[in-house]
Amino acid sequence: MKSLGQSRLFPPLLVGLLLVAAWYALRHFLALEAFRLPVPHEILAAIWKERQTLAGGVRVTFLASLGGFFAATFFGLALSLILTASRTLRRGFLPFVVLMQVIPIIATAAIVVTWLDAGFPAIITIAFFIGFFPVVANTLAGLRAVPAEQLELFRLYKATPLQELFLLRLPTAWPYFLTGAQIAATLAVIGSVTGEIFAGSSANAGLGFLIISYRASFETAAVFAATALCALLAMVFWGAVRLVPTRFPAR
């Protein structure tokens, strides 16, 4: 029999239990009020009590993240293919692709809301912006990662530039693109929640909007509940992208 230390499940389970115990201990020994630090059973109760509102929030945030994710991967792949076709274009644009990645998403969100006004389109745009540049950076690296001998083989058989792009560079870049898409998947959730905090509305309340409205009414357990659902949503997104096969589906 394997010892408990060698098991894959046991160590994280133990750490999780210790953390929950520390959580309750903190509340008890520092004599904190429930609205400062709600404990897990209070958060679960809040999830149950607010289940309809939270379910609506999950739905809205899911759709915004999905829209932002698909826009980021589609346009990211398209821009990468265009930039690969021309060295001049690539050299011109690449520094700005890198630059865009280091702009804090909060700042981007503020600017997007100025342009598009508050609402769903602004939120999707923010989710798109945050995922777009990691997709471009990864895919471009992949499109440039073709081994020299494979390129020589294509040139030996007089392949056209388009054949080289779609039959060689794109399949080589596929796993790189998927890595970018995985990053975009979790970032899209961060982007849409950020967007909802800036541009959400009670008519179409996503998790980000719910977090600030619960906070305003000191329903801290519900804030924790909505936060936990954000994390869960991001993990589901990431996991779904992980399921895509890394071998390019070619025939």
Place this chain on the structure above:
Amino acid sequence: MHPLAPHIETRGLRKAFGDQPPVLDGLDLVVEPGRIIALLGASGCGKSTLLRLIAGTLPLSGGAILFNGEAQAERPETAFIFQDPVLLPWLDTLHNISLPLRLRGMAAHERREIATERACRVGLGEALGRYPDELSGGMRMRASLARALTFSPGLMLLDEPFGALDAITRNRLNEELLALHARERWTTFFVTHSVTEAVFLADRVVILGGSPARVVDVVEIAFAQARSASLRTQIAYQQAVAETTARLYAVLPA
């Protein structure tokens, strides 16, 4: 004899990369159609460069390559086998072999037919649906060979193709290569570091040396009977290996 196996002559061949001193200079070589030429020489002496000049994937810096006596002749259908099999990891064996046909726009059912025939010729008929990471090193090299045969080339250029394989697989592939050659008799250049391999395969061993490289010695290899695995155990073969080795060492830099 392959109807398109070319007669090849190089005259004063010169190749320099950028402002570097030339790799090859004044290289003269005559090869009759259907012959197998082994190219031997020290590492980095320019053997692979010579192969790429003949393939046309590198431009000449000077001199000329004549196909069937003409400098401006249309290049014969040429196949190139690399040190690595250079298979595309996302394609199965069938689609890797048919890749050159696809690049020239042949219809899918014709591609399948030709690629299947070539795969069977190299003994990969059972492995059509397998991916490169599911093949052994020898099988990957066979797939590479089958891909090179798709267009029925007249000129076959091999750049140290079996160097990374174990000795038994390497010997077997040498024998299979000779069997394939016996059927179509391509004009063949075979770059290798192995004297035993060169002597087993070639009608003529060309030794390159010097800097820039030229042809410094040519060893004619003539055996009485058709070559098969049993040749390796014969005295005449051992003697030819010994003589070629001696002549190679005589011209290698100290």
